[in-house]
Structures are given as C-alpha cells and as structure tokens.
Amino acid sequence: MDNLTAAPAKEMERNESSVEGKSRQRRSGWFWIALSALASLRLTVFLFALALILVFAGTLAQVEMGIWTAVSRYFRSVYVFMPFQLFVPATVKIPGGFPFPGGWLIGGALMANLLAAHAVRFKLTWARSGILLIHSGLVVMMLSEFITGVFANEGIMTIVEKGTSNYLEDSTSCELAIIDPAHPDGEHVAVIRDSMLKKGGLIHNDKLPFDVQVVEYMVNSGYPTPTGKGLATKGDGVGLSAKALPEVSGTDPEQKIDVPSAYVTIKNKRTGEDLGTYLVTLWWSDPGRMGETEKPQKVQVDGKTYDMTLRMRRTYKPYTIYLKQFKHDLFPGTALDKQFASTVRLIDPVNNQEREVEISMNRPLFYEGESFYQSGWIPGDLGTRLQVVHNPGRAMPYISCFMVSLGMLIHFGIHLTRFLRRELAS
Amino acid sequence: MTLIVPRATIKPCNLPETRRRCISVPRLHPSPHRRSVCHRKLLAMHKTILSSFRTNHASPGRAGFLSFALVPLAFFAIGCGKEEIESYVAPRPVEFKEEEDASTGSKTRMLAAMVPASNSVWFFKLEGPEATIASHKADFDAFLASVKFNDQGNDPISWTTPKGWRQEAGAKGRHATLVLESKENPLELTITALPEAAGDVSANVNRWRRQLGLAPALGPQLAKVTTERKVGNASGITVDFLGTKAADGMMSRKARPKMAIPEPRDQASNQAPVKYTKPEGWKELPPQRASLPGTITLEVADGSDKAKITITPLAGQAGGLKANVDRWRGQVNLPPADEDQLKRDVGTIEVGGKKVSYVDLKGPEQRMLVAIVPQGAQSWYFKILGPVKLIEKEKKAFEAFVKSARFQGDSDG
Numbered sequence: 001m002d003n004l005t006a007a008p009a010k011e012m013e014r015n016e017s018s019v020e021g022k023s024r025q026r027r028s029g030w031f032w033i034a035l036s037a038l039a040s041l042r043l044t045v046f047l048f049a050l051a052l053i054l055v056f057a058g059t060l061a062q063v064e065m066g067i068w069t070a071v072s073r074y075f076r077s078v079y080v081f082m083p084f085q086l087f088v089p090a091t092v093k094i095p096g097g098f099p100f101p102g103g104w105l106i107g108g109a110l111m112a113n114l115l116a117a118h119a120v121r122f123k124l125t126w127a128r129s130g131i132l133l134i135h136s137g138l139v140v141m142m143l144s145e146f147i148t149g150v151f152a153n154e155g156i157m158t159i160v161e162k163g164t165s166n167y168l169e170d171s172t173s174c175e176l177a178i179i180d181p182a183h184p185d186g187e188h189v190a191v192i193r194d195s196m197l198k199k200g201g202l203i204h205n206d207k208l209p210f211d212v213q214v215v216e217y218m219v220n221s222g223y224p225t226p227t228g229k230g231l232a233t234k235g236d237g238v239g240l241s242a243k244a245l246p247e248v249s250g251t252d253p254e255q256k257i258d259v260p261s262a263y264v265t266i267k268n269k270r271t272g273e274d275l276g277t278y279l280v281t282l283w284w285s286d287p288g289r290m291g292e293t294e295k296p297q298k299v300q301v302d303g304k305t306y307d308m309t310l311r312m313r314r315t316y317k318p319y320t321i322y323l324k325q326f327k328h329d330l331f332p333g334t335a336l337d338k339q340f341a342s343t344v345r346l347i348d349p350v351n352n353q354e355r356e357v358e359i360s361m362n363r364p365l366f367y368e369g370e371s372f373y374q375s376g377w378i379p380g381d382l383g384t385r386l387q388v389v390h391n392p393g394r395a396m397p398y399i400s401c402f403m404v405s406l407g408m409l410i411h412f413g414i415h416l417t418r419f420l421r422r423e424l425a426s
Numbered sequence: 427m428t429l430i431v432p433r434a435t436i437k438p439c440n441l442p443e444t445r446r447r448c449i450s451v452p453r454l455h456p457s458p459h460r461r462s463v464c465h466r467k468l469l470a471m472h473k474t475i476l477s478s479f480r481t482n483h484a485s486p487g488r489a490g491f492l493s494f495a496l497v498p499l500a501f502f503a504i505g506c507g508k509e510e511i512e513s514y515v516a517p518r519p520v521e522f523k524e525e526e527d528a529s530t531g532s533k534t535r536m537l538a539a540m541v542p543a544s545n546s547v548w549f550f551k552l553e554g555p556e557a558t559i560a561s562h563k564a565d566f567d568a569f570l571a572s573v574k575f576n577d578q579g580n581d582p583i584s585w586t587t588p589k590g591w592r593q594e595a596g597a598k599g600r601h602a603t604l605v606l607e608s609k610e611n612p613l614e615l616t617i618t619a620l621p622e623a624a625g626d627v628s629a630n631v632n633r634w635r636r637q638l639g640l641a642p643a644l645g646p647q648l649a650k651v652t653t654e655r656k657v658g659n660a661s662g663i664t665v666d667f668l669g670t671k672a673a674d675g676m677m678s679r680k681a682r683p684k685m686a687i688p689e690p691r692d693q694a695s696n697q698a699p700v701k702y703t704k705p706e707g708w709k710e711l712p713p714q715r716a717s718l719p720g721t722i723t724l725e726v727a728d729g730s731d732k733a734k735i736t737i738t739p740l741a742g743q744a745g746g747l748k749a750n751v752d753r754w755r756g757q758v759n760l761p762p763a764d765e766d767q768l769k770r771d772v773g774t775i776e777v778g779g780k781k782v783s784y785v786d787l788k789g790p791e792q793r794m795l796v797a798i799v800p801q802g803a804q805s806w807y808f809k810i811l812g813p814v815k816l817i818e819k820e821k822k823a824f825e826a827f828v829k830s831a832r833f834q835g836d837s838d839g
Contacts, residue, residue, distance in 0.1 A: 162641035166519040183515070190513040207513035225800040226747065226772075226783045283803070286645070320520040347520045380629050382642040 038116040047110050050101055057100070060086045062250025066258065068172045070250055075103030076149045104146065111142050130411025137403030144396030152391035155315055156375060159323040159344075160383035166320040168388050169312040171257045174282055176264070177314075178208060179296065179307040193313065197262055204269070210301045211267040215277060218244040221261035223283050230279065231263040235297040235308075237279025259287045262310060266299055275301060280310035287312070317388075319348035319367075324356070326377060326384045340374050342384040359386060534671045535559040536634060537566050540627065541662030543575040544582035547625035548601075548662075549618040556668060558611040565591065569604070569615065573658030582619070585658070591615070627652065631665060638669025700737060700806060703830035705823035708735065726812075726820055733812025733820060735827070739804050747772070747798075751785055754796060757811065758789030777829055793817040797828040806831070 037043075058074035065073075074080050083097035101109075114135055124132070155168025175191040190207050197203075198219070203212045215231060222243040224230075230241035242261035261281035267274055278297055285294040296307035322345040329338040341360035346353065346367060359365045365372040371394070375387035537559060538551040550573075552559065552566050565588040572586035583601070587593050591604045604615040624630070631652060632642040643651045652663045704710065704724070711723040724735040744750060751771055752762040763771055775784035777799050785796040795817065797808040808828045810817060817824075 160642055160644060161636065162524070162639075164519040164522055166517060179516075186518060187516040188513070189516045191511070193510045193512075196510040203511070205511045207511050223800065223803045225805070226798075227774075227781050227800065316514070316517055318517070320522070322520075322522040324524065345522060347522060349520060378642075378644075380632055380642075382632055382636075382644065 032120075035116050036120050038112055039118075039120040040113075041117070043113050044110070044117075047106055047113065051106050051110075054080075054100065054103065054106060057082050057086055064247075064249065066172075066247045067250040069247065073102075077102035078105045104149075107142050107145065111139060114139060127414060130407045130409075130414055133407030133410060134404050135407075137400045137407055140396055140403060141400035144393040144400060147393035147396065148391055152389070152393065153315065154387060154389040154391070155313075157321060157372075157386045157388055158378065158383060159321060159342075159386070160378065161323050161326050163383065164320050164322045166318075167314045167316045169314055171287075171312055173313045174260050174310055175313045176212070176262070176280060177296075177307075177309050177311055178210075178299070179309075180209065180304070181307060182304070191314075194260065202267075208269075209304070209306060210269050210275070210299070211272075213265040213267060215263040215265055217260065217262040218242060219260055220245040220247050220258040221281060221283075224261070224279060224281055232277055232279040234276030235278040235299075236284065236295070237263075237281075237297075240279060242279060242281055242283075257287060259283055260310065266301070266308075268301060275299065278308065280308065282310050282312065285309055285311040318350045319346060319353075321346060321372075321386070323384055326381060328377060328381045340377060340384075342374055342386065344384075344386075532556050533668050534638060536638060536665070536667045536669075537563065538634060538667075539570055539657055539662055539664040540625065540630060541573075541575075541657045541660050542622060542625055543660040543662075544577060544619075545622070546582070546619040547622055548575075548583065549620065549630075550615065550657075551618075552613065552615045554613050555611060558613060562606065562613060565589075565606075566615065570657045570664070573660075575658060575660050583617075585617075627663060631663075634665065634667060635669070638667050638671060640667060640669045699739065699833060701832045702737070702827055705820075705827050708823070708827070726816070726823075728816050728819065731813045731816040733810055733816045735810045735824070736807070737831075738807045738809070739801075740807060741804050744805060744807075747783070750796075751787075754785065754787055754794050754809075755789075758787050758792040758794050760787060760789045775825060775828065777831065788814065795821065795824055797825075799828070799831065801833050806833070 054074060057080075058070050061074060062070035078101075079099050080102045081097050082100045084094040085097075088094055118132075118135065153170075155170045157165050157168050159165045174194045176197060178190045178192075180188040190209065192203060192208070192212065194217075197214050197217045200214045200217060203214065222245055224237060224240040224242045226239055226241075228241035228243065230237060230239060232238050232240065244261075248256050248258050259282045261279065261283070263277055263279055265274060265277045276299075278299070280297070294309055294311060296309035299306045299308050324343040324345055327339070327341045327343075329341075330336060331338045339360060341358055343356065343358050344365075345356050346365070348354070348368075351368070357365050359372055359374050361374050364374070369390060369392070371389045371391075373387040373389070374384065376385035377383065378385070533556045534553060535556045536551065536553045538549065538553075541548045541550070550566075550570065552562075569585060569588050574584045576582055576584065587604055591606050594603045594605055601619050602617045604617070606613040606615075628644070628648055631648060632644075635642055635651075651667075652665050654661065654663050657664070699720070700722070705726075708724050708726045711725055720739045722737040726733050726735065748763070748768060751768060755762060755771075771785055771787060773784045773786065774781040775797055776782075777797065782800065783796075783798040785794070785798070787794045787796075791814060792811060793814045794809065794811045796810075799806045799808065808824075808831070810820065810824045812820075
C-alpha cells in the first residue's frame with residue numbers, strides 16, 4: 001500500500017501519519033466507529049460554541065441571581081434550563097426557556113473528545129510531544145475544576161480575641177440547627193440544610209427529634225420588624241415578620257450576603273400535634289459577624305427542650321484555634337491599612353499538635369491539607385476572621401499551566417528547529 | 427530612488443479551486459503563481475483540519491488509551507449525594523487559658539465611667555495596681571457622685587476633688603487630672619471630654635479590655651461587664667476591670683479612641699441619611715453632644731413649655747420593644763408595662779405605605795410619642811417628649827413630620 005516512490009503528496013501524507021513502515025488499516029467494528037465519532041474535530045468546535053453560549057448566559061444570569069447560584073446552576077451542573085428572558089431586555093417579557101447542557105456536561109464531553117482524539121489519532125513521536133503535553137495539561141485543568149467543584153469546601157472561622165473556635169461557617173448557605181444541649185455525649189445537633197428547606201413541605205426524618213413543616217422560606221429577607229403579618233405563633237418571632245427580599249445580585253458592587261428567614265411549624269413526630277409556628281432567621285445568628293452570640297429559640301417536645309436556630313452552615317473541625325492576639329497595623333500617620341496579623345495557637349489533640357503561629361496577609365498557615373488565610377476581622381479589631389480552604393485540587397491549576405507552557409515551548413521549539421534546519425539545508 | 431518591488435508578491439488566487447487541488451496534491455515546491463504567505467498558511471491549516479476528519483489511519487497499539495475515555499463518565503458518578511439532613515455531636519473546642527505571666531507582677535485594676543453630658547462624652551478613668559485601687563475606690567465613687575454637669579455657663583463640668591487628691595490642669599487633650607501623691611503608688615484620675623462621636627460604648631469598653639489583656643465583651647456580654655448608674659446629675663456607664671497591662675503600657679497605635687467607629691451597617695451615609703419636612707414652629711438644634719451618634723434634634727416651644735423631638739437610628743432590636751417601652755414609660759413617670767398594657771401602648775401609624783409601631787405614653791405631666799420606622803437592619807426612632815398639653819397640640823404635626831421622612835436609598839423598605 002505504501003508507495004515510497006509516489007509524488008511528494010503521498011510522502012507528505014506519510015510524514016503526517018508518522019507511523020513509519022506500518023501499514024494503515026481501516027479498523028472496523030462499532031467501537032472504533034463510535035470512538036472515531038467522539039474524536040471528531042467538528043465535535044470539538046461544536047462544544048466550544050456551546051461553551052461560549054453557556055458562559056455568556058451564565059454571566060447574564062447572575063445579574064438576577066447571586067453568583068453562587070449562577071455558578072452551581074450553569075457551570076457545576078449537567079444541564080440547565082435557560083429562560084428566554086435572559087437574552088432580552090427586561091421590558092420585553094418572554095416566558096419559558098429551553099434546556100441546555102451544563103458546565104460539567106460540556107466539560108466532560110470536551111475531555112472525552114480530547115482523549116478519544118488521542119486514542120484514534122495516536123502518534124507518540126517526538127514531533128508531537130509538545131502537543132501531547134499541552135493536551136495533557138488541559139486534561140489536568142479540566143479535572144482540577146471538577147475536583148474543586150465536588151470536593152473543595154471552605155469557610156470562615158471567626159474568633160474573638162482570647163477566644164477559641166473549632167468550626168467554619170459558610171456564608172453562602174445556611175442550616176436549621178436543632179440542638180439538644182442535654183444530650184449525654186455533649187451538644188447533639190441535627191441540621192437541615194437550606195437545599196431541603198427551600199423545597200418546602202413536611203420534613204420527617206429519623207435524625208430529627210420532631211417534624212418540621214416549612215411554611216415559607218425566604219432566600220433573602222429584611223430584619224424582622226413588628227410591621228406586616230407575621231405567621232409565628234411561638235418563640236421570638238411572635239408579632240414580628242420578615243420581609244422577603246430578592247437575592248443579592250451577582251453584579252452588586254457591595255456583595256452583601258443573603259440573610260434568609262423562614263416560618264417553620266413544629267410537629268410532634270409521633271402524634272402529629274402542632275407545636276407552634278416559629279420564625280427562624282439568620283438575622284438572629286449574627287450574620288454581620290460582629291462577634292455577637294446567637295440567640296436560639298426554645299422548642300419543647302415530649303418534655304424535652306431543644307434549641308433551634310437558623311445559622312450559617314457549619315463545618316466542625318477536629319482541631320481548635322485559639323486567637324492570642326489580633327494586630328491591625330496602619331501606616332504611621334495615616335488611616336491606611338498596613339498589615340493584618342493573627343497570632344494563633346493551633347491545638348490538635350488528634351494529631352498531638354500544639355503550636356503557635358502567626359497568620360498574616362500573604363502568609364497563610366498550611367496544615368493537614370487546609371490553608372488558613374487572614375481574611376478579615378471583627379469590627380473594632382476585636383477578633384479575626386480566617387478563611388480556611390480545603391481543596392484537594394489546589395495544586396492542579398499550577399501543574400496544568402506548567403504543562404501547557406512547557407508543551408508550547410517544546411512544540412514551537414520543534415517547529416523552529418525544523419524550520420532552521422531547512423533553511424540551513426537550502 | 428525608486429523602490430524595486432519584487433514581482434511575485436500578492437496575487438489573488440481563486441481559493442475554492444486551488445483548495446480542492448491542494449488537498450489532493452499539495453505543492454511544497456515553488457509554484458508558477460506564487461501564493462501569498464498568508465494564503466499558504468491558510469491552505470496548510472485547512473489541509474490539516476480536513477485530514478483529521480479522515481479516520482482511516484488507526485493503527486494497532488492504541489487499545490491501552492481507551493480506558494481514559496471512560497473518565498468523563500466518572501464526572502457524573504461522583505458528587506451527587508450531599509447529605510441534606512445530618513446529625514452529629516458538636517465537638518467542644520479545646521479550652522485554652524494563657525499562662526499568667528508571673529514576671530509582670532500584680533494585676534492592674536481599672537475603674538472608668540463614660541457619661542454623655544454637656545455636649546460631649548466625658549471619660550473618668552482611674553487605673554493602677556490592684557491593691558492600691560481597692561483602697562481608693564471609695565474616693566472614685568465619691569468623686570463620681572459629686573460631678574455636676576452644666577448645660578449653660580462657662581464651666582461645663584464641676585466636681586468635688588476627693589480629700590488627699592490634688593487637681594492639675596489637663597495635659598494632652600485631657601480636661602483635668604486629679605493626682606494622688608504617693609511614693610510607692612501614685613494615682614491619676616483622668617477627666618477627659620471627647621466629641622459625642624467617640625461615645626460608642628462597645629468600642630471604648632473593649633478598647634479598655636484589650637489594654638488589660640481581657641477578652642472583648644460582645645453583644646449581650648457587654649451588658650454583663652458594664653453598669654448603668656447615675657454619675658452626679660447625669661447618667662452613664664461604669665466599668666471595673668481587672669487584668670494585666672501589656673508591656674507597652676500606653677494606648678498603642680491600634681487603639682483609636684477618637685475614631686468614630688461607624689457601624690458597618692450604615693456606611694456611606696455621610697450626607698443627610700434622613701430627610702423630612704419640618705413642621706411650622708419647629709426649630710432644628712445643632713447636634714447634641716449628649717445624644718447617641720447620628721441623632722437629629724429639634725425643638726418646639728409654646729411659651730415656657732418646650733418639647734424635644736429626636737430622630738435616632740439604632741441597629742438591630744435595640745434592646746427589644748418591651749425594654750424600650752418600659753424605659754420610655756420611666757421617662758414620663760409611668761410604671762413598667764405588662765403585656766396587656768404593652769398592647770394598649772403600641773399602636774401603628776402608616777409611613778411610606780407601611781404600618782410601623784407607634785407608641786403613645788401619657789404620664790401625669792409629660793407625654794411621649796415614638797414612631798419606630800424600620801430600614802433594613804436599622805430602625806429609626808422618631809420621638810417627641812414634652813408637657814402633655816404641648817404634645818396634644820403638636821401630635822398632628824408630629825405625625826405629619828414622621829410621615830414625611832425619606833431615607834437614603836429609599837427604594838427598599
């Protein structure tokens with residue numbers, strides 16, 4: 001089949017395939033056909049076009065909804081329902097929408113396409129080593145985004161000076177916490193995440209000491225005031241009502257946090273008896289993080305008293321951080337911030353670690369796969385806020401960039417040397 | 427000098443035709459009609475793309491790489507089941523107490539009082555070794571009881587210097603200093619006046635606590651470490667702290683007592699945060715130093731009768747409705763209210779299309795009307811206090827005044 005004496009055209013093609021000496025076979029079988037279809041460059045271009053539209057739509061969407069809602073709906077999902085309203089000015093009202101592939105579906109398909117292309121058109125030669133490295137770097141980048149989306153979590157640890165903390169709080173999501181302070185093991189907590197509260201309806205679960213019926217859940221709300229019709233019949237919310245507000249827009253320059261509120265009716269698990277409707281709100285859990293203590297409400301069921309509070313989602317850690325001192329330095333003679341530094345003591349009884357560390361701007365603490373950054377402070381310099389990030393994929397974007405850069409250098413280097421060699425030969 | 431332009435530069439080519447030919451017979455050698463550089467590149471790129479569409483050059487040995495085609499499927503397998511209801515035992519944080527540094531010796535005790543009066547906020551502070559202060563606490567209390575604030579007159583404040591103490595003129599921004607001479611334990615009682623903006627209780631109390639190495643008192647804890655009491659003919663708060671003074675002694679740069687620490691909740695409200703229509707006969711007064719930061723004060727008079735109107739923004743629950751009503755009842759000489767009485771005292775008034783709380787308290791001689799208008803996390807308190815007859819006369823004007831209020835950023839409620 002190979003005709004080595006053929007015209008330069010054939011020689012060119014042979015060089016292109018670069019599997020020298022091996023005969024080219026047409027592989028049959030459905031698997032290879034399918035794989036070849038998956039490897040198509042047309043598919044790559046099509047997927048890129050989809051990605052363009054998705055990014056555009058996601059960017060428009062976050063004007064009306066918060067950033068994190070837009071990210072989770074458009075980019076960290078398999079599909080998304082895009083309303084027509086997104087693409088037209090607000091004065092024109094168009095109902096309905098259409099389903100569209102989400103970030104993970106497009107990303108996954110792109111990666112499948114890339115890997116299939118390599119399988120089908122595999123050329124492991126030095127000439128292609130640069131391209132291989134670039135593509136591997138892209139694979140690493142896509143994987144890192146997926147790993148980050150699924151496995152990463154972060155939160156803020158607010159510690160008053162001379163105080164301790166062993167949990168993180170996530171200001172983008174909340175939970176209804178039901179605490180049994182008299183449990184023999186310690187503070188026994190059952191939490192209902194906001195994703196479940198948003199769905200509404202009756203929540204019945206073995207882990208909860210009573211049933212919770214969500215009458216109304218407000219993603220963002222105003223401070224409870226005596227005006228308006230309050231639905232609460234028991235607890236601190238009697239006579240007060242919280243006004244529902246729209247979600248903080250992704251384009252809001254101040255980027256305030258959403259402060260949710262909800263009316264929940266407590267019901268006895270066994271008898272179904274209505275034990276009152278409570279107003280629970282994040283406002284009473286110090287959302288401004290001024291360091292005030294939260295005020296849980298008391299719920300009595302079957303002779304036992306539980307504390308109930310709507311608070312920011314908490315992640316407890318096996319270690320404790322004690323804030324020895326918080327320093328907030330200004331440039332002398334000015335009101336400009338120079339440095340924020342927290343002298344903390346890390347106490348980890350599980351790993352038998354106890355040491356004093358200073359965490360300051362650009363000098364985070366790295367411990368057990370988590371990074372502690374000096375993120376903010378309690379007004380009045382009364383305490384610190386540390387951002388604790390757990391991201392198993394944190395090194396991957398760096399590795400990916402390195403691989404892509406190296407691949408590009410190699411690839412262009414190969415072409416350059418080829419070109420120079422030809423120039424010298426001629 | 428003429429420029430010699432080489433002949434074969436840019437010559438247009440009929441692209442579709444040549445493209446077809448190029449695919450099957452690429453020309454690497456110079457061709458009769460030279461194509462432009464960019465055209466050649468375009469052809470090469472096009473050829474590469476089209477050649478990749480061909481799938482007939484699979485070769486053995488690639489099976490091993492098929493497995494990673496399955497990787498994208500893993501995308502959907504993981505991460506779908508985040509628990510929506512969880513229960514756990516919340517671990518208690520490890521208790522940690524800093525070691526008492528024995529080398530610094532005895533503890534420092536601080537007695538201080540903060541009193542808003544006479545257009546300023548007055549600070550009275552006495553600090554020293556624990557034992558010394560204990561023996562002179564009575565002097566401090568006696569001094570506080572003797573303080574007199576004068577709204578008019580040249581001297582805004584007067585007091586009786588305790589026996590054994592000597593008065594010195596104030597240095598470095600202090601109004602005055604009372605000194606107790608002693609070889610071993612000299613004491614200084616400082617008297618300072620600062621503008622009302624520096625009168626935030628939490629900021630000052632916590633600044634003192636930090637100076638003594640004590641943990642800050644926040645929120646409800648603040649009430650536990652402070653005492654409200656009468657100081658002379660005014661009232662303020664007092665504190666009594668015991669701690670260890672840091673080595674650098676004097677207030678460091680970090681403590682900024684003069685800075686009015688603005689509540690983050692009402693940032694960007696430097697210009698009139700509330701606008702209103704002033705009723706006929708009402709007079710605006712300059713900012714009263716004795717009042718809470720951000721308060722606007724007005725006055726209306728009828729002969730010798732005077733009524734004071736204030737507009738105050740307060741954050742959050744401001745102590746709670748009942749607590750405030752009881753306090754106001756005290757101000758018009760009424761006993762605290764029980765639940766039924768509370769329902770009778772608190773009515774509603776419509777402001778900006780919303781119904782807000784409206785408290786009407788009629789005491790034996792004085793009457794008070796308060797409208798509480800919520801704005802986000804803050805509430806604006808519109809209060810008028812004066813003799814019963816005058817308030818009766820001004821009630822309509824007061825209501826119109828409250829209804830005319832417009833706040834900054836008034837689109838939301």
